[in-house]
Amino acid sequence: MTAPLAKLAQIPPHVAAVADYEALARERVSPGAWAYLDGGAADETTAADNRAALARLRLRTQVLCDLAGGHTACELFGTRLSHPILLAPVAYQKLAHPDGELATVLGASAMQAAMVVSTQASVTLEEIASVAETPLWFQLYIQHERAFTRDLVRRAEAAGTLALVVSVDAPISGLRNREQRAGFAFPPGIEAVNLRGLPPLPPSTSGALFDSPLIATAATWRDIDWLRGETKLPLVLKGIMTAEDAARALSAGADGLIVSNHGGRVLDGQPATIEVLPEIARAVGGRLPLLMDGGIRRGSDVFKALALGANAVLVGRAFVHGLCAAGAVGVAHVLRILQAELEATMVLTGCRDLAAITAERVRRADARV
Numbered sequence: 001m002t003a004p005l006a007k008l009a010q011i012p013p014h015v016a017a018v019a020d021y022e023a024l025a026r027e028r029v030s031p032g033a034w035a036y037l038d039g040g041a042a043d044e045t046t047a048a049d050n051r052a053a054l055a056r057l058r059l060r061t062q063v064l065c066d067l068a069g070g071h072t073a074c075e076l077f078g079t080r081l082s083h084p085i086l087l088a089p090v091a092y093q094k095l096a097h098p099d100g101e102l103a104t105v106l107g108a109s110a111m112q113a114a115m116v117v118s119t120q121a122s123v124t125l126e127e128i129a130s131v132a133e134t135p136l137w138f139q140l141y142i143q144h145e146r147a148f149t150r151d152l153v154r155r156a157e158a159a160g161t162l163a164l165v166v167s168v169d170a171p172i173s174g175l176r177n178r179e180q181r182a183g184f185a186f187p188p189g190i191e192a193v194n195l196r197g198l199p200p201l202p203p204s205t206s207g208a209l210f211d212s213p214l215i216a217t218a219a220t221w222r223d224i225d226w227l228r229g230e231t232k233l234p235l236v237l238k239g240i241m242t243a244e245d246a247a248r249a250l251s252a253g254a255d256g257l258i259v260s261n262h263g264g265r266v267l268d269g270q271p272a273t274i275e276v277l278p279e280i281a282r283a284v285g286g287r288l289p290l291l292m293d294g295g296i297r298r299g300s301d302v303f304k305a306l307a308l309g310a311n312a313v314l315v316g317r318a319f320v321h322g323l324c325a326a327g328a329v330g331v332a333h334v335l336r337i338l339q340a341e342l343e344a345t346m347v348l349t350g351c352r353d354l355a356a357i358t359a360e361r362v363r364r365a366d367a368r369v
Helices: 018-026 031-038 045-055 101-110 123-130 146-158 176-184 221-230 244-252 271-283 299-307 317-349
Strands: 058-059 072-076 078-079 085-087 114-115 137-140 163-168 237-239 258-261 290-293 313-314 362-364
Touching: 018 031, 018 078, 018 317, 031 317, 045 221, 045 299, 058 258, 058 317, 072 317, 078 258, 085 114, 085 317, 101 114, 101 123, 101 317, 114 123, 123 137, 123 146, 137 146, 146 221, 221 237, 221 362, 237 244, 244 271, 258 271, 271 290, 299 313, 299 317, 299 362, 313 317
Parallel strands: 085 313, 114 137, 137 163, 163 237, 237 258, 258 290, 290 313
Antiparallel strands: 058 362, 072 078
8 A cells, every 4th residue: 555645845836726636635645534534425426416516507797897896705793704715624634634623724824714623623622722813613513411512612612712513414423435445443643632531422222223322312402402501602503404494493593504414424315505505595584694515616616605695605625635735735725716716706707795696696507598
């Protein structure tokens, strides 16, 4: 087996798009780590369709517009961001780079991109916050021990994070066959450090999943009610894929929603996020911020998501590829490419700010003109 190549000290001149990082990333991590970082659930059809569905959308232009003074700025939960591109929560980033999340937050800070720190980060939340020069949000998996979960919330508050992103779509891990075939196992020294001290689940007395302690202690809507009473931080529910759940989240006091199928890593066979975004946007009706992730590889993809109802997007695999290849510099470069492409798309479609990006700016490739 060939050893992974060394990380890049500088970005090669041929790297012109985010997609150019994929090959550079793959050859700089172990096969097992690549299977974990880049793989999806089962046959990975949902992971692939996230990208394909974005590609099926076409842009409609408007020419001769006055674009002087244009910008990509937006505001989320009282924080002004220079662009609507956030880094999604990704676990165990030391699999991608020895510095893990510390390299990511440096790259995010360089581009002033908000970063969502994973519960399963391989660097402590406090360490990340100590070097961050950009807004941080904290992604929370509700743990089987609710007192431990409360402690995580308190740590997030003390670290200065600006929102809690509660992942609601993964009561169990996805069936990730690519990882199984690669024989993936976490190498020594890489762990979910923020979960140290979490009491283990009691052993299962049955082979049936529905009878397991994992399911018995899994989060429900009651836990969202409980969390709402535990913190004043904005609660953003991640993993909403239907209008019905969006309406339920509104009534539960959510402050924001993320349309997400977990990058196709949990349940294969779900629709692409861009396909369900419009119905969820209609259900929300502008009453709270709506974000989307899944398949973003171009600034024009960001534009399409904004046109169909998102206030901002999150990128996952895209920045991870940059992290694998070149650490903090790679993360920053991926973000810079996406922002530059978004700006160019806005100019070429006649949109001087994000408010001008409306549904009339996109159509399906097979739609009648």
